[in-house]
Amino acid sequence: MNYLANRLCGACLPVLMALSPVSYAENGSHGADHHMHIRSQNASDVWAALCESMPQACGPDYAGPPAPLDVDDVIAVLDEAGLEKGVVLSLAYFYGFPELSGSDYDNPDYVREENRFVAEQIARYPDRLAGFFSVNPSQPYALEEVGYWAEAGGLAGLKLHLANSNLDFHDPDQVVQLQKVLALLAEHQLPLVVHLRNRNPEYGAFEANTFINAVAESAPGLTLHIAHMAGWGGYDEGTDAALGAFIQAFEDGRLDRDRVYFDLAAVVMAALPDEALAPLPARMRQIGMDHILFATDWDAMEAPKEYIQALKSRLDLTEAEWEVLLANQAPYLE
């Protein structure tokens, strides 16, 4: 699967909005969608610029960038699914795309502005939404951006997207820079949401272990939320190998399971054959259902109500396991 097609093109689909919202209080759910996106007009514009410089990433059906999206849209789909809370992840890392290097968008002011957009938006629903700022960790301004939000407050933590940021775990300089970002987060007790899977076609245990060891060495107290079950949407051998590396690290004590969560965003895709998903329930049990987070990747993917139905029809879990999983809230939401 193409990492960009999944990240960029899925969101070209029209958004299904709730017609008759059900309040989360009415059906008693306390669950959350732990992976959602909004975007400013700027983010919509940079999307168009990316599709112009990388047409292959946006697919043959690309017909212009998706429209801006705000938190009223987020609340509508949460209500429709009966979910109490949502986690909104900034798209500010778009401006750090290596493919935009040297363009007008290659400017930390845009990064700050997109992160500020998320902070202002989620402040409208403080009881229901948490927001994460984002940045390409390899950009020279990355530490400054983290430091700014650590001081400014208003956002829960940092989101990293290591495919779109093209992080190379085989490059020691990039790993050292990543460690500095992790250490700064830990120092300020800010959690990290990370899309770990990078562009390496051989992605798997090596990348996961390099990341795990970086955390263990530089930021052992960090709370981690690993997006897409350590993959990038869908489920395959590389993602399974990365998950296996985390489970191994829990067992050998390099990583404290109590601080690590995994989200299901975009994992159970309609086009994925049942065989591909077969190993997943056992992996979820090895981690523990109390550390698996419901998440969609909306609006790049389907809305939470539809995705809950898709998960239940595709993953063979017990009623008791679903109950735990769908009620989970990451610690930073409490």
Ligand SMILES: [Zn+2]
């Ligand atoms: Zn996402």
